Each structure stands twice: as structure tokens, then as C-alpha cells.
Amino acid sequence: MPAPVIVASDLTKKYKDFAAVDGISFEVAPGESFGLLGPNGAGKSTTMRMVGAVSTRTSGDLRILDLDPNDYGPEIRSQLGVVPQADNLDVELKARDNLVVYGRYFGLPRKVVQQRADELMAFAQLEDKVKAKVDDLSGGMKRRLTIARALINDPRILLLDEPTTGLDPQARHILWDRLFRLKEQGTTLVLTTHYMDEAEQLCDRLVVVDKGSIMAEGSPAALIRQYSSREVLEVRFGSDRNEQVAEQLAGIGERVEVLPDRILVYSEDGEAELNHITELGLHPLTSLVRRSSLEDVFLRLTGRSLIE
Amino acid sequence: MSGTESPRGGSVAAGSASGRGAQGPQSEMARAAIAAGTLPRRWGALYVAEHRTRSMAAYKGTIIATGIGNPVVYLFALGVGLATLVDANVGGAGATVSYLTFVAPALLASAAVTIATEEFSYPILGAFKWNPTFFAINASPISPRQIVDGQMLSVLVRMVPSCIVYFLFMLVFGAVPSPIGWLSILAAVATGMAVGAVLMSYVSTLQTDSGQIALLMRFGLTPMFLFSGTFFPLAQLPAYLQWIGWISPLWHGTELGRVFSYGAPEPIWLTVAHVLYLAAWFVFGWLASRRVTARRLNK
Numbered sequence: 001m002p003a004p005v006i007v008a009s010d011l012t013k014k015y016k017d018f019a020a021v022d023g024i025s026f027e028v029a030p031g032e033s034f035g036l037l038g039p040n041g042a043g044k045s046t047t048m049r050m051v052g053a054v055s056t057r058t059s060g061d062l063r064i065l066d067l068d069p070n071d072y073g074p075e076i077r078s079q080l081g082v083v084p085q086a087d088n089l090d091v092e093l094k095a096r097d098n099l100v101v102y103g104r105y106f107g108l109p110r111k112v113v114q115q116r117a118d119e120l121m122a123f124a125q126l127e128d129k130v131k132a133k134v135d136d137l138s139g140g141m142k143r144r145l146t147i148a149r150a151l152i153n154d155p156r157i158l159l160l161d162e163p164t165t166g167l168d169p170q171a172r173h174i175l176w177d178r179l180f181r182l183k184e185q186g187t188t189l190v191l192t193t194h195y196m197d198e199a200e201q202l203c204d205r206l207v208v209v210d211k212g213s214i215m216a217e218g219s220p221a222a223l224i225r226q227y228s229s230r231e232v233l234e235v236r237f238g239s240d241r242n243e244q245v246a247e248q249l250a251g252i253g254e255r256v257e258v259l260p261d262r263i264l265v266y267s268e269d270g271e272a273e274l275n276h277i278t279e280l281g282l283h284p285l286t287s288l289v290r291r292s293s294l295e296d297v298f299l300r301l302t303g304r305s306l307i308e
Numbered sequence: 309m310s311g312t313e314s315p316r317g318g319s320v321a322a323g324s325a326s327g328r329g330a331q332g333p334q335s336e337m338a339r340a341a342i343a344a345g346t347l348p349r350r351w352g353a354l355y356v357a358e359h360r361t362r363s364m365a366a367y368k369g370t371i372i373a374t375g376i377g378n379p380v381v382y383l384f385a386l387g388v389g390l391a392t393l394v395d396a397n398v399g400g401a402g403a404t405v406s407y408l409t410f411v412a413p414a415l416l417a418s419a420a421v422t423i424a425t426e427e428f429s430y431p432i433l434g435a436f437k438w439n440p441t442f443f444a445i446n447a448s449p450i451s452p453r454q455i456v457d458g459q460m461l462s463v464l465v466r467m468v469p470s471c472i473v474y475f476l477f478m479l480v481f482g483a484v485p486s487p488i489g490w491l492s493i494l495a496a497v498a499t500g501m502a503v504g505a506v507l508m509s510y511v512s513t514l515q516t517d518s519g520q521i522a523l524l525m526r527f528g529l530t531p532m533f534l535f536s537g538t539f540f541p542l543a544q545l546p547a548y549l550q551w552i553g554w555i556s557p558l559w560h561g562t563e564l565g566r567v568f569s570y571g572a573p574e575p576i577w578l579t580v581a582h583v584l585y586l587a588a589w590f591v592f593g594w595l596a597s598r599r600v601t602a603r604r605l606n607k
Contacts, residue, residue: 003335005337052447066334075344078345089439090444092363097362102444104358105348105359105450106347107600168370174388
């Protein structure tokens with residue numbers, strides 16, 4: 001097995017007494033697509049900044065590309081592409097110029113930077129926005145430009161912090177498609193997200209993070225297998241009745257979870273459970289059978305939803 | 309930074325990475341990273357200056373217009389217009405040079421300070437906050453110190469030519485009797501950078517702009533222009549107000565410029581003091597900016 005490109009052990013970041021990241025350990029292999037899934041405030045971004053060699057850890061051990069970021073920050077950063085949570089493109093520069101000036105920060109010759117900027121504008125599907133002002137780009141375009149900028153140094157590892165937060169569904173799919181291509185080309189991706197569908201689409205393996213700690217680790221499919229059932233039946237009886245009905249559902253399915261707006265019944269066969277419920281003389285306002293998702297894993301692990 | 313000394317092999321690392329790491333990294337990926345870090349470690353500040361200078365191009369019209377308009381307007385209004393009044397009234401009373409000659413190096417230094425206050429105030433806060441480009445740059449191999457240094461260099465790229473243009477207009481107006489008058493350009497640039505560096509170190513600490521910068525301009529910088537011996541000698545002020553001039557870098561820069569541009573008489577120790585005082589402001593502001601920026605970017 002090739003040596004991991006990231007090794008974190010007992011990694012901790014404290015702000016005064018508050019531990020934003022509280023002793024997490026993980027490894028990322030080259031070419032792998034690795035995700036940190038968790039709600040806002042779980043410590044994902046803080047972890048990303050430490051991995052990005054811009055935030056000094058409080059304790060624990062961290063090696064990126066076999067180097068300690070405390071000692072080799074610039075060297076490590078020379079091998080990374082970083083897509084931060086909030087776009088920080090230079091709005092005083094035109095779209096393509098953002099790539100050009102950024103490429104120079106890696107000590108790349110102007111000629112190389114110019115050529116790569118053209119290639120990446122095409123990759124980001126922004127060929128006709130070369131001279132556009134950054135402020136005139138849509139949210140999805142800005143995001144793609146930010147990703148193009150992060151690729152200007154042909155990075156070994158691409159760090160993406162909430163890459164599609166705030167984008168509309170279509171823009172998200174375009175972005176996922178671009179990221180999937182990078183993954184196919186063998187770029188190591190590390191991304192944080194609080195979207196389970198994003199994690200399922202892009203991650204080979206992920207850790208579920210909550211309150212600065214890792215709750216579980218595995219591939220999306222393995223996590224679902226381990227922490228959830230194959231199917232989920234969602235029934236709604238109206239927000240004032242859900243709690244009361246749930247008591248009568250004891251024994252139905254493998255597990256029942258009551259949320260404010262609906263009841264989740266975990267089972268290998270959702271349709272069969274729905275029949276049981278109807279046989280009990282209960283008639284839900286709406287019902288839905290679906291596959292288990294990472295959302296269910298998260299709910300099981302923490303008792304809370306990902307998006308609150 | 310850990311202080312451990314490390315005997316590390318590989319010529320690529322030579323000189324760029326002393327005292328880092330407990331053991332020399334051996335893997336291919338580590339060596340590649342160290343090789344790629346060499347140029348940014350050495351030239352990072354220049355890359356930042358290149359970027360900032362390109363951004364300035366967005367308002368190059370303003371830069372050129374003020375660079376040419378300022379000297380013409382001020383030299384004409386004060387050095388020619390107001391001068392007729394001043395020269396007529398003060399002429400015999402101890403004045404050794406024309407009012408134009410007296411006021412020109414002060415206006416030059418003021419122009420440099422004006423550029424510094426423009427470039428080291430809102431653009432700095434903006435780069436931390438409204439358009440956080442400093443964070444973007446910091447995610448590349450560039451260090452916070454290099455960001456600060458590059459910012460300083462980029463301001464010089466604007467300030468030096470502007471001061472040269474100003475000086476050329478001073479020559480055209482016949483305001484520079486001394487053959488070493490051109491040194492007043494250096495005095496002006498030193499003044500601008502001294503004020504600018506300290507301003508940057510302060511602005512870098514601001515989390516939000518709730519009017520602090522505007523207040524500073526109005527109650528700090530504007531009075532500085534009025535009480536720094538710019539338009540009249542400091543000695544004309546009542547004794548209890550003269551201290552404002554003594555602590556003002558603009559007064560020191562102005563007096564230094566006068567020594568160069570028309571040989572204003574003053575003891576040599578005072579000339580040396582002007583230089584040292586400006587240097588002290590600059591070094592303090594520069595180091596403080598580096599420290600504040602490093603802290604702010606390392607969240």
C-alpha cells in the first residue's frame with residue numbers, strides 16, 4: 001500500500017478552553033477521495049485549515065506529504081489546492097487573471113501559468129468568461145473559478161471546504177461532475193460537507209465528525225450497512241400526533257426514530273412495514289419508502305440531523 | 309517553529325529550510341514539496357507585490373490623475389498663489405527662501421503620506437475582510453510576512469513614481485535650488501512608508517470598520533498636516549503646541565526634505581534624528597504588521 005499523503009493522530013485545536021477539534025485521527029491515501037461529514041460547527045473547517053498548513057495545531061501529530069506543517073508550511077502548501085468555504089477571489093482582477101496571479105505564488109514561470117490558466121478556464125467551463133469581472137459571475141461560476149485557481153499548481157491534494165454550499169441544484173451537479181473528473185484523474189480529494197448526497201457522490205471513504213470528534217469511519221455504503229437498515233419508511237401523522245403514534249409503532253421495523261415532522265422506521269423492507277402500520281388501523285398523512293442514507297447514519301450516531 | 313536542528317540531505321533543501329523537522333524527510337513526495345517551496349520562500353514578497361500592483365491597475369486612472377493633478381494644483385495654489393501674499397509680508401522678516409521653495413518639499417512629503425494613507429488603510433482591512441485575498445494568498449506557499457512585505461513593495465511601486473513626478477513639477481516651478489534636491493524624494497518616500505507601516509499595523513488589528521479609519525484620518529492625519537510645519541515653520545506655533553510637530557513623522561520628513569531641497573539650516577544631529585525617527589516608525593510598523601498579520605491569518 002502506498003504511503004498516506006495525510007496522517008493525523010490525536011489532532012487537536014483549542015481556542016482557549018473550547019476544543020474545536022478534539023483528538024481526531026485519520027489517514028488519507030494518495031488518489032483517495034476522503035470526506036469529513038458533519039454539521040456546522042463540528043470542527044471540519046478547522047481540521048481543513050490545519051491540513052492546509054495555515055492553522056497551527058494545539059496538540060497531536062500531523063504529517064502532510066510526510067512533512068510537519070509546523071516546520072514546512074510553505075513546502076506543504078506548494079503541493080495543495082485549496083477551495084475555501086467562502087470564495088476569496090480577487091474581485092479587482094478579471095476572472096482569468098485570478099488564476100494567473102495565483103499561479104505566480106507557486107513560483108511558476110509566467111508562460112506556464114498563462115497556458116494552465118487557459119486550460120483551467122476550459123476545465124471550469126468558463127472559456128467565455130475569461131475577461132469577466134469576478135462580481136459578474138454567478139455563485140456556481142465563482143466556485144468553479146475558485147476550483148480552477150486551486151488547480152493552477154497541479155496539486156497533489158485538493159482541499160475543498162463545503163464546495164457546493166449555497167449553490168442551486170444545477171450548479172451543484174456541474175461542480176460534482178468537475179470534481180468527479182479530477183477524482184478519475186487520480187487527484188487526492190479531501191472535502192468537508194454537511195450534505196450527505198455530496199458525500200455519497202464524491203467520497204470513497206469518510207469520517208463522520210461531530211463536536212470535534214470522529215464518530216465513525218468507512219465508505220458511504222459500509223457506514224450505511226453498519227449503522228442503518230437497507231430501507232427507511234418515512235411516515236407523517238401531523239406534527240402534533242407523531243409522538244403519540246410512535247408509541248404504537250413499537251416493535252415495527254428494526255428501529256423507530258421520531259423527528260418533529262415525521263417518523264422514521266428503519267427496516268429491510270419498507271413496504272412491508274407500511275402494511276403493518278395500516279393493519280394497526282393507523283393511516284399516515286403521507287408515506288415514503290427510500291434507501292438509507294448517510295443522514296440516517298448521522299442521526300443514529302448523534303441523535304441529531306445534519307442540517308439543523 | 310521548533311528549534312531543532314536537522315541534518316537533512318538533498319541540495320534542494322539547502323538554505324531554504326534550516327532548523328526544521330526532527331528528521332530529514334526521505335520520501336519522494338516530501339522532497340518534491342521541499343523543492344517546490346524554494347522559489348516561493350525566496351521570492352514570495354515579490355509575487356505578492358506583482359499581484360497587488362496588478363490590482364492597482366483597476367484604479368490606475370485615479371493614480372495617474374492624482375499623481376499629476378496633485379503637484380500642479382498644490383504647487384500652483386500654495387507655491388504661486390498663496391506665496392504672493394506670504395512673500396510680500398514675510399519677505400524681509402528672516403525668510404531666506406521664497407515661500408514656494410519652503411512649501412514644496414513639505415507638499416511632496418504630504419503627497420507621499422496621502423498615498424500611504426490610501427493604500428495602507430481600507431485596502432488592508434478589505435484584504436482581511438470584504439474581499440479576503442490575504443487568506444487566499446496565505447493558502448498558497450506565501451507566508452504572512454511575505455504578504456506584508458509584498459504589500460509594502462507594491463505601495464512603493466505607486467509612491468516612488470508619484471514622488472518623482474511631483475519632484476519634476478517642483479523643478480518646473482523652480483522650487484528646488486539645491487543640487488542634491490532630488491534627495492527630498494527619498495525623504496518623502498521614507499515619510500510615507502513610516503506613516504503607512506504604522507497605519508497598516510493598526511488597521512490589521514481591526515475586525516470591523518465602524519468608522520475607526522475615518523476618525524483616524526480626520527483627527528489624526530489631517531491635524532498632522534496642519535501642525536507639522538507644512539505651511540509655516542513649527543516655530544510659529546505656540547511652544548505648547550510644538551510637540552505635535554516633534555512627534556509627527558511628517559514634520560521630520562518635511563524638515564529632512566527642506567535640508568535636501570534648499571539646504572535649510574539646521575544642526576546635523578537634528579538631520580540624523582529625522583532619519584532615525586522615520587526609520588523607527590517604519591521598523592516598528594513593519595514588524596508589528598508582520599506579527600499582527602501572522603496571528604490573524606493563523607486561526
